[in-house]
Amino acid sequence: KQEVTQIPAALSVPEGENLVLNCSFTDSAIYNLQWFRQDPGKGLTSLLLIQSSQREQTSGRLNASLDKSSGRSTLYIAASQPGDSATYLCAVRGAGGTSYGKLTFGQGTILTVHP
């Protein structure tokens, strides 16, 4: 059974700092990994999707990497802003066994960027 863990559970940083969010998964048989952000009481917004054959994806100030063999992904946020404050979730789509085709989420990292 796929399990996804995100570290840290919460992070508070001053504006302008570069930061890294971590995601690890137990089963390396995945189709892809996706990073989302969720604002309080709202749905999820897709940030980046990395296919299992890719090593990283970039969008603006965001960069996500994937090391499938070690079961790890990182989301790097450059020059953080107060508007980046949200919960960040990673999710993997399974490619084998009981996790086939299913999206499994981590518990998220609550990010607070203060001015």
Place this chain on the structure above:
Amino acid sequence: KAGVTQTPRYLIKTRGQQVTLSCSPISGHRSVSWYQQTPGQGLQFLFEYFSETQRNKGNFPGRFSGRQFSNSRSEMNVSTLELGDSALYLCASSLKGDTQYFGPGTRLTVL
């Protein structure tokens, strides 16, 4: 393009009742997935439909069911509601199961 829409946005029901939630995917998307989000369990996968067929199912009791129509709109039904069913129910659509685009969710409260 319009995003994923879910109706209703808020719902209050009592134990034992049943409820139907609706999801309209992004135009052209044929895959619709449903998720339950609670503070204790986080986001959990319920099921996925593709071209009117259930392609995948999570570990939820049979009280949770769904269907997809020919226009890709999907409904989720929960029968015999329990207090523990109180949650934010999220729907997501995608072209073929790749990037998931989420709706705003339906907040269900069971009293």
